[in-house]
Amino acid sequence: EIVLTQSPGTLSLSPGERATLSCRASQSVSSSHLAWYQQKPGQAPRLLISGASSRAFGIPDRFSGSGSGTDFTLTISRLEPEDFAVYYCQQYGSSPLTFGGGTKVEIK
Amino acid sequence: QLQLQESGPGLVKSSETLSLTCTVSGGSISSSSYYWGWFRQPPGKGLEWIGSIYQSGSTYYNPSLKSRVTISVDTSKDQFSLNLTSLTAADTAVYYCARGAGSTIFYNPPDYWGQGTLVTVSS
Numbered sequence: 001e002i003v004l005t006q007s008p009g010t011l012s013l014s015p016g017e018r019a020t021l022s023c024r025a026s027q028s029v030s031s032s033h034l035a036w037y038q039q040k041p042g043q044a045p046r047l048l049i050s051g052a053s054s055r056a057f058g059i060p061d062r063f064s065g066s067g068s069g070t071d072f073t074l075t076i077s078r079l080e081p082e083d084f085a086v087y088y089c090q091q092y093g094s095s096p097l098t099f100g101g102g103t104k105v106e107i108k
Numbered sequence: 109q110l111q112l113q114e115s116g117p118g119l120v121k122s123s124e125t126l127s128l129t130c131t132v133s134g135g136s137i138s139s140s141s142y143y144w145g146w147f148r149q150p151p152g153k154g155l156e157w158i159g160s161i162y163q164s165g166s167t168y169y170n171p172s173l174k175s176r177v178t179i180s181v182d183t184s185k186d187q188f189s190l191n192l193t194s195l196t197a198a199d200t201a202v203y204y205c206a207r208g209a210g211s212t213i214f215y216n217p218p219d220y221w222g223q224g225t226l227v228t229v230s231s
Contacts, residue, residue, distance in 0.1 A: 001171075030214070033214060033217075035217035037155075043223075044204055044206075044221035044222065044223055044224055045155065045204075045221060046221075047217060047218065047219045050216060050217050050219075056219060057219075088154065088155055090155070090217055092213060092214055092215075092216070092217045093214060094214070095168055095170075095171075095213070095214075096157055096170040096171060096172070097157040097160075097170075097213060098157070099154055099155040099156070099157070100154070101154050102154050
């Protein structure tokens, strides 16, 4: 089973600042099958990024993903008020599908 | 617009079986271009994959739950279902159904999710 470790656990930033979230895998993620989700309280996860770097339909270009192998990054170039949420990485390259523990981006 | 809606009991007793149904609207569950899955999230915690099913009926389960899980599909009703047996308090969670594009769970991550339903296991 691939274990995903996200850091930091909490990121305190102001609107307009840049957010950099990390996801590290315990072993290489096959074919960069790494996704990022955003989740707000009381809501289902929303797919942001698949294939490590491809934005899902309708996702603003301030969201970008990068990385390969065992190290992946989600960057939000300029935080908007609606971006404060919890972010999860997920690998879908091997079974079982697994998620990271999440990074909470909170308003400073 | 594709929509998924979970339904089932909000409260179940320990040792009993949970049965949830996901109804798909705005699209057909019969397409071989998609797979369907169940996930859960204990209160205040992270996400866990339970299992997935293809239009053919083939299934993939999380090994940690495999002995207790059955996922099935009813194409005539555009529904798929989850059965989870031998419940304990650790199964208390919000349960989500979801859809992913592709003929395998290893092709794309889920992109459409239901709103989720809270299931509480009581003793």
